[in-house]
Amino acid sequence: MAKVYLYGIINSIEVDNITASGVTNSKPYFIPFRDIGIIASEYAGEDIGIDYENLLKHDEVIYELMKKHCVLPVAFKTILENESDMNDFITKNYEQIKLNLEKLLNKCEMGLKVIWDVDKAKQDISSDNENLQSSYFNADTPAKKYLQQKLIYYDYKNKLEKKAELIKEKLIKELEDVCCMNKIKLLQSEKMVVNGAFLIDIAVKEKFIDSVEKLKENNKDLSFLLSGPWAPYNFIELRRD
Amino acid sequence: MDASRISVDESCTDLFTEEAKLEKNSIADRINANPENAEQGLAKLVLTVIELLRRLMEKQAIRRIENGSLTEDEIEEMGLTFIKLEEKMEELKKVFDLENEDLNLDLGPLGDLM
Numbered sequence: 131m132a133k134v135y136l137y138g139i140i141n142s143i144e145v146d147n148i149t150a151s152g153v154t155n156s157k158p159y160f161i162p163f164r165d166i167g168i169i170a171s172e173y174a175g176e177d178i179g180i181d182y183e184n185l186l187k188h189d190e191v192i193y194e195l196m197k198k199h200c201v202l203p204v205a206f207k208t209i210l211e212n213e214s215d216m217n218d219f220i221t222k223n224y225e226q227i228k229l230n231l232e233k234l235l236n237k238c239e240m241g242l243k244v245i246w247d248v249d250k251a252k253q254d255i256s257s258d259n260e261n262l263q264s265s266y267f268n269a270d271t272p273a274k275k276y277l278q279q280k281l282i283y284y285d286y287k288n289k290l291e292k293k294a295e296l297i298k299e300k301l302i303k304e305l306e307d308v309c310c311m312n313k314i315k316l317l318q319s320e321k322m323v324v325n326g327a328f329l330i331d332i333a334v335k336e337k338f339i340d341s342v343e344k345l346k347e348n349n350k351d352l353s354f355l356l357s358g359p360w361a362p363y364n365f366i367e368l369r370r371d
Numbered sequence: 372m373d374a375s376r377i378s379v380d381e382s383c384t385d386l387f388t389e390e391a392k393l394e395k396n397s398i399a400d401r402i403n404a405n406p407e408n409a410e411q412g413l414a415k416l417v418l419t420v421i422e423l424l425r426r427l428m429e430k431q432a433i434r435r436i437e438n439g440s441l442t443e444d445e446i447e448e449m450g451l452t453f454i455k456l457e458e459k460m461e462e463l464k465k466v467f468d469l470e471n472e473d474l475n476l477d478l479g480p481l482g483d484l485m
Binding site for chain 2: 243245266267268271272273274275276277280281284318319321322339346353354355356357358359360
């Protein structure tokens, strides 16, 4: 029996023909289950490279469904042994899937990445750190010098995180009226100070975009990348009992 | 993909492209496990846990230094211990061909371990 590649679960037992080609060489198809539907395709074991091309092919299927349905997207490259395993998974998690579909009805996810001038942030911090070198103890041995470097490092890191936190607060303040929930990662890299996912009502998408434009206007020292609408990848909560 | 789903000022495109490449690498690292590299996968997991403990101990030591609760001798001893621990970690990373960036775990909704 063929393995099954999963794309997502929708809140309907009726779906139009799916035109997106999908990740595998097999066309995505629809499987009704009670009052919900599963989108999957047969998987013959072909190599699925972890690259943007394939990630986007996965998302294209979900995006097509999003236009008419509430979609719980499944992570890229989720493959089950067979349809029977898929049925077990859906049966076991049916109640939670339903709760998520209700919670995420008419909602979508927007992504907002922010890059800051990390060199300037470092410069602001480094002047304070010079004073720290002479505090706490006399670094007169290699072991103490090592710990002193660690002290400087953690102090620097804390200050950088505090600066990042201020930017996060600024963002949340501007966007809180137009989003329901957010998941924000700070300093995913030194340059990327904020990598945020925002759950919004589809109806306020334009307002959300306007608010981001306002943020751009008022924070010329930051660079913004706005993306979406996406299916709410970051806001699904499935407990594993 | 529908191009209208991405909005970025032209002047910042290079910045984000560079960051996207870093993200892409981290995706590959996270998922690309197979029988051939299972040993390295296990080493990665174990070393990540050790690195987490090492950092926790280090932070605790820093807190105690900042609070002034350690004598000069205790600071010396701790410094030596951490140097040795770091050296040992470097050795193990070399053995299993791992970089600092490899020593992390994606905990899903909880975010990254470190």
